[in-house]
Every structure is written in structure tokens, then in C-alpha cells.
Amino acid sequence: MRLLRGVYEGPSAHGILHLAASVRGAQAVLRALPGENYFPAFYADRRRDGSLPPLTLSPMWRRPDDTRAPGELQRDLLRAAGRDGGVRNVLLARSEAALLSGEEPPGELTLPPHPETGRSPRLLPCGWQVPGMGETEAAELALEDLVRAHAAPQPRTAEPTANLFGPLALGRDAEAEYAEAERLLGLMGVGVNARVPLGAGEEELSRLTRAWVNVVLYREVAESATLYLQDEFGIPRVTTPMVGTSGTGAALRAAARVCELEARTVRQAIWGELSRTAKLPWYARLAPPEVFEDKSVFIFGDFTYALGLGYALSREVGLRVAGCGTYLTHLARDFAFHASTFTDAAFASDDPEEVARRIEGAAPDLLVGTELEREVAGSLGIPFLPFCPPAGERSFAPRPLMGYAGSSVLADALDGALRRVEEPREEAGPPEIPWTEEALEELAGVPVFLRGRARRLAEERARELGSPEVTRAIFLESRL
Known part of the structure; x- marks a missing residue:
């Protein structure tokens, strides 16, 4: 048996839910067992504003034929689409249990127009979901689906503009990352056509093709969408990570070349920031x-x-x-x-x-x-x-x-x-004490992420006892 400390990313359904929480006018329908719906707790912890996640649960359960309770997927999708006139996209996210059950997403399902707005939301069934897919890859593919659904040929803006493809909502200071990139582009005279996906709505998604360049701040999520815009509409990409002064400068110069800016303007903006802001x-x-x-x-x-x-x-x-x-x-x-x-x-x-x-x-x-x-x-x-x-x-x-x-x-x-x-590291302190074979066997049973601390405590205990080596008994005593 292995001790599980945690996982680096959640299942694919969480990537879709994460994207829905980032986009305005998006509603996600989660097809899952009732016990798999723990995204609201994560959402509340991250948002800290009392808002509810844009999520509807379609539970998988044995239900009577005559009930109107949630659980019938097609009915739940229609209910989610008609709940709010501001819903423009309905994304279907299936949990691992739903994927393993073999249940297929609905085929040609047309969502009805909302009675107040008269507009029909788009359904994105995310049929590419497979068991074992991670949330980052799923968010990337879901964003590509959104862009494909809304992007249409439009004339380029008169002045240079860029689309910012950055991190999802609920991430580490995501809003600050977008704001800093927008500030730096503005110093060179490049406006922002759209921020995607954070805060992007139907209007922003439909005008993506007006930009001169796509600046990719977070490639994990934006790769497929920006490649589609490049191949289909000829919008070039800047993918250099905007981290550190060298990376930031390289990204800004690349964007400036695409936007055909004067070299003097770019130099003034970059050197000004290097002298004032970059420490x-x-x-x-x-x-x-x-x-x-x-x-x-x-x-x-x-x-x-x-x-x-x-x-x-x-x-x-x-x-x-x-x-x-x-x-x-x-x-x-x-x-x-x-x-x-x-x-x-x-x-x-x-x-x-x-x-x-x-x-x-x-x-x-x-x-x-x-x-x-x-x-x-x-x-x-x-x-x-x-x-x-x-x-x-x-x-x-x-x-x-x-x-x-x-x-x-x-x-x-x-x-x-x-x-x-x-300050002097521990290796420069007291010399290491030899370990007996039995003690090393016990140490090997300690999880790796705790092994360094366990070794230090055992050696300190051996020195306190005046022992020339760490024995199994000393090791076990040091862990009490």
C-alpha cells in the first residue's frame, strides 16, 4: 500500500468546470455520482465572495420512470440552458464514473431559445473526454471547442491589438497576470482585443479574429485554441513565457514585430520598465x-x-x-x-x-x-x-x-x-553518523517526503545518547 499525499491535477471533468467558471455566460452540467460533486467546495474556497459556481449536477442514480427529479441527462441539459437568459454556452462534463459507465453524450440536441432573450445557447458535449484524462488537457480542448464555436472572419482592427490567452480563473493571481501583460502591451501602443478565457463572453469570443496577434501567457490551456486561430485565420502566436525580464522582453519584442511597431518605441518601453519596475x-x-x-x-x-x-x-x-x-x-x-x-x-x-x-x-x-x-x-x-x-x-x-x-x-x-x-548547511555541521542495516531498512519504510526529517531526528537522538551509530532502536525512539 502506498501513502497518497495528493494529486497535481484533478480529472477531466474539473478542467471543463474550471473553464466554465472562467467564461461569462457559461453553464456546466456535471454528469456524475452525487459523491463526485466536490467542485463547489473548491470554487467557494478560491473565490471567497459567496458566489455560486456555474454548475448543474445531473446525478447518476436509479430513478423511477415517473419522477421529474434531476438525473435524466437530456432533461438536465435543457433545464440548465433555460435557467438564466445570460447562459450562452452549456458545457457537458462527465465524471470518471460516467465515462467508465459507457454512457454516451447526447447526439444532435438543440437547446431551445430562452423565453426572455429569444436566443438559443450552444451545447458543447465535449465528446473527446476519455477516462484518465487530466484537467489541464480537458480545459485546453474545451477552450478550443468554445473558440471554434464562436470565432468567425472579421476585419482586423485599425490599430494593433492582441488577444491575451492566459490562466483560468481560481488560479494563482490570474487577474494580476492579465493586467500586467495588458499594461506592458499598452506601453508599446498595442491594445487588448480580448482576454481569454478569464472573463471572456460571447462578444469577446466572436471578435477574436480581429486581433493582430495572440499573446499566449499560459500555453497549457491556450495551445489548441491559438493553433486553430493561426491555421484558420492566420493570426500569429507569441508563446515565449513572460516570466523574468529576459522572457518578458523576448515576448514583447516578438509581439512588436508582428504588429510592425517602430523599434524606437519598443526600446523606450522596455528600457523604461527595466529601469523603473524590473528589480x-x-x-x-x-x-x-x-x-x-x-x-x-x-x-x-x-x-x-x-x-x-x-x-x-x-x-x-x-x-x-x-x-x-x-x-x-x-x-x-x-x-x-x-x-x-x-x-x-x-x-x-x-x-x-x-x-x-x-x-x-x-x-x-x-x-x-x-x-x-x-x-x-x-x-x-x-x-x-x-x-x-x-x-x-x-x-x-x-x-x-x-x-x-x-x-x-x-x-x-x-x-x-x-x-x-x-547560513551554513547541515552538511557543514556535525559529521554524519553511520547507520546500521536494520536502521536503514526502517528508514526506507518512511515516505520519501518525510525521510530527510526522519534522518535528522534519528542522528540528533544518537548524538544525545552518545551512540557512535544510529541503530534500529534509536531510530524508532526518535520517531516517538
């Missing part, structure tokens, strides 16, 4: 050399933030990247290709235990990861920065991690974390 380059140059010398970092997370932070910490700060991984295994090949530019230890795994073993083996000075890596860092006694989703910390005052303002947030966090590393 990461100043921190890297002015901090004492010993802060960065021979220091290593291990990064684990999604796709965009893990790669963006890898670029920034290796190229701008000078840290050695001892490992960089992602839990998005369906993007493993693409991730390894990009990460190979700054580390030889790129990998993809959705097993927290394997990730913990890799971190322990790399013995980094700093760990940047998801909430699941917090205990690993505590066990190894190293600083930890929860910059990659899923993250448990939520700022009451939203702070971006992207753009030049985000580079200052990163500099502040690094300063606090690396100053801790300047």
Missing part, C-alpha cells in the same frame, strides 16, 4: 557574489511557470538548475525540448513520490514547486517558493509573477530564500 536584474548584479555562488535550484510544476522560472533563475540569476520537471505528462516531449536549454535533468512525472526522490537525490539549495513539494523542502531543510500551480497560498493583494512587475516579486522572494541558504 530582478538589479538584484542579480548587486547582491553579494556568495549569495549565488555554487547554488542550485530544483523546479517542478506545470509547463509555463516551470520553464519560465528555469530560464530566469539560470540565465538572469546564475543558479544551477539541478532538475526541472512537470506533472503534465502529455506535454513531456515538448517540455524536455525547452528545458534542455538550461538543464540536463528535465523530466515529466505525475507521481509525487518519484518527484520527492528526485529532489532528495539532487540535494538543491532552493526548491521551487507546487504545494505538494512544501513538505519535501521542510523535510530536507531547504527554502521553498510555491510559485508553480497548484499552489495553496493565495495573495489577498494580487501580485503577478509575469512581466516586469512579476520579476520584482521574484527578486523579493529569492532574496529572502537565498539569504537563508547563506
